[in-house]
Amino acid sequence: MPLDIPRLRQDFPILNREVRPGVPLAYLDSTATAQKPLAVINAMDEFYRRFNANIHRGVHTLAEESTAMYEAARAKVARFINAPSAEQIIFTRNTTEAINLVAYTWARVNLKKGDLVVLTEMEHHSNLVPWHMLSAERGVNLEFVPVMDDGLLDLDIYRALLARTPKLVAFTAMSNVLGTINPVAEIIRLAHEAGAATLVDGAQSVPHLPVDVQALDVDFLAFSAHKMLGPTGIGALYGKRPLLEAMPPFLGGGDMIKTVHLRNFVPNDVPHKFEAGTPAIAEAVGFGAAVDYLETIGMDAVASHEQEIIAYALERLEEIPGVKVFGPPADKKGGVAAFTLDGIHPHDVAQILDGSGIAVRAGHHCAQPLHEKFGIPATTRASFYLYSLREEVDKLVKGIYEVKKIFG
Amino acid sequence: MEDLYREIIIDHYKNPQYRGRLDPHDIHFEDDNPLCGDHIEITLRLDGDGKVADGRFDGKGCAISQASADLLIESIVSKPVEEVKQLTKQDILDLLGIDLGPVRLKCALLSLKVLKAGVYGLGEASDDLIE
Numbered sequence: 001m002p003l004d005i006p007r008l009r010q011d012f013p014i015l016n017r018e019v020r021p022g023v024p025l026a027y028l029d030s031t032a033t034a035q036k037p038l039a040v041i042n043a044m045d046e047f048y049r050r051f052n053a054n055i056h057r058g059v060h061t062l063a064e065e066s067t068a069m070y071e072a073a074r075a076k077v078a079r080f081i082n083a084p085s086a087e088q089i090i091f092t093r094n095t096t097e098a099i100n101l102v103a104y105t106w107a108r109v110n111l112k113k114g115d116l117v118v119l120t121e122m123e124h125h126s127n128l129v130p131w132h133m134l135s136a137e138r139g140v141n142l143e144f145v146p147v148m149d150d151g152l153l154d155l156d157i158y159r160a161l162l163a164r165t166p167k168l169v170a171f172t173a174m175s176n177v178l179g180t181i182n183p184v185a186e187i188i189r190l191a192h193e194a195g196a197a198t199l200v201d202g203a204q205s206v207p208h209l210p211v212d213v214q215a216l217d218v219d220f221l222a223f224s225a226h227k228m229l230g231p232t233g234i235g236a237l238y239g240k241r242p243l244l245e246a247m248p249p250f251l252g253g254g255d256m257i258k259t260v261h262l263r264n265f266v267p268n269d270v271p272h273k274f275e276a277g278t279p280a281i282a283e284a285v286g287f288g289a290a291v292d293y294l295e296t297i298g299m300d301a302v303a304s305h306e307q308e309i310i311a312y313a314l315e316r317l318e319e320i321p322g323v324k325v326f327g328p329p330a331d332k333k334g335g336v337a338a339f340t341l342d343g344i345h346p347h348d349v350a351q352i353l354d355g356s357g358i359a360v361r362a363g364h365h366c367a368q369p370l371h372e373k374f375g376i377p378a379t380t381r382a383s384f385y386l387y388s389l390r391e392e393v394d395k396l397v398k399g400i401y402e403v404k405k406i407f408g
Numbered sequence: 409m410e411d412l413y414r415e416i417i418i419d420h421y422k423n424p425q426y427r428g429r430l431d432p433h434d435i436h437f438e439d440d441n442p443l444c445g446d447h448i449e450i451t452l453r454l455d456g457d458g459k460v461a462d463g464r465f466d467g468k469g470c471a472i473s474q475a476s477a478d479l480l481i482e483s484i485v486s487k488p489v490e491e492v493k494q495l496t497k498q499d500i501l502d503l504l505g506i507d508l509g510p511v512r513l514k515c516a517l518l519s520l521k522v523l524k525a526g527v528y529g530l531g532e533a534s535d536d537l538i539e
Contacts, residue, residue, distance in 0.1 A: 345470035347511070348470045351413070351512065363443060376445075377444060377446075406413055407418070
């Protein structure tokens with residue numbers, strides 16, 4: 001059943017605001033961060049009004065309630081991606097920190113000089129720079145699966161790279177620029193056949209598509225709450241249990257230990273071993289509320305709404321002379337349309353659109369190598385989510401014609 | 409519609425008066441803003457009294473970066489180099505006649521950064537030059 005978008009939008013107070021008096025907001029930047037439903041805002045508000053206490057150590061009522069809420073959120077996030085157990089969800093600050101956690105713990109134990117890590121040309125900086133740093137420190141080699149002109153990965157070259165027996169294949173499930181939905185299960189299966197571990201950057205896929213870590217057989221999955229209707233400041237790393245058990249701790253401090261002596265410590269069990277210090281407790285509660293909200297809507301319904309919106313957006317954008325949209329056709333991509341407009345810089349496009357209340361992103365979207373690949377410094381990116389309307393696409397198109405008129 | 413795209417900016421972007429390159433020249437510097445691909449190159453010719461006899465800019469990028477370069481060159485021709493060295497962020501904002509957020513400010517100030525690195529004879533354009 002199609003979603004009742006106008007009704008659903010009532011759950012998101014910010015969508016009713018005016019950017020300036022008389023200028024309503026058309027929020028087309030959900031790939032950067034999603035807006036939050038009342039369910040999330042209220043859950044966090046209620047946490048601070050009624051429950052707030054530090055977790056895991058206190059014996060008073062508030063501490064026990066807070067701890068239960070924090071751990072309940074972990075269980076919800078685990079269920080959302082069909083993780084076998086809640087302990088396999090490590091709360092991090094965001095996707096970036098989740099990937100860094102793997103790079104600093106698993107990789108620094110398992111990778112040595114000369115080992116190969118395979119990435120792709122469409123990675124966000126968060127799945128490039130941690131590996132650049134590891135490469136500089138350890139002499140690990142990096143290779144990249146090319147992106148073809150149509151925005152899809154070149155899987156023939158991927159297979160050829162696998163013949164060089166990489167130790168890790170780390171890649172995004174969905175490009176934050178091209179929108180490309182990669183064949184995640186196939187990439188993982190091939191990696192495992194070649195003996196490589198796999199890390200999936202799920203920052204874009206987990207918010208927008210049904211994700212089942214057991215069906216995918218993925219070793220590590222990283223994602224952020226704020227891109228899936230939750231708060232900023234919290235994300236998650238899923239890992240297979242034997243891998244997590246064998247990994248050394250990440251940051252040192254409180255909560256990640258069993259016992260501490262003056263000259264040594266014994267690390268805590270998974271997942272606490274990886275969560276040093278007081279975590280983002282209210283944010284975890286908000287994350288849990290976001291997951292509940294998405295489950296109520298249904299991820300299949302979310303994905304099919306976005307599929308409909310992106311198909312309509314591509315059709316409308318491509319009819320504008322001078323507009324070039326990057327990435328594959330609608331049926332192979334999520335709700336992301338990054339485009340250039342002949343002779344007009346994306347910053348100018350975005351600024352003028354903002355004048356009509358249309359929020360889009362302009363720049364390289366933390367994927368500079370991908371833009372270099374296509375020979376452009378920047379793109380304008382419109383992105384969509386479950387609350388996006390066809391009318392907002394129409395507004396965008398009208399706005400682009402206005403930009404053309406101003407620069408005409 | 410937009411204050412930011414006041415006619416003056418669009419006009420200087422579309423019909424720059426000082427776009428080009430002076431050869432020979434006394435001062436040359438170029439730099440870019442890697443975040444958005446804006447690029448500005450400035451060449452100046454000086455007269456015997458330490459004044460800017462003529463100037464040109466070349467480059468590519470958004471309307472703000474290119475228009476501010478044109479306005480900047482226009483404002484310094486026949487000015488003493490010592491005065492050019494004293495130009496600040498506020499002078500550029502006054503030329504553009506608009507307020508800018510931090511992202512677009514970088515676009516607007518690229519030409520000033522390049523100009524000052526050139527007149528000071530520096531090897532690189534630092535943000536300290538425009539504070």
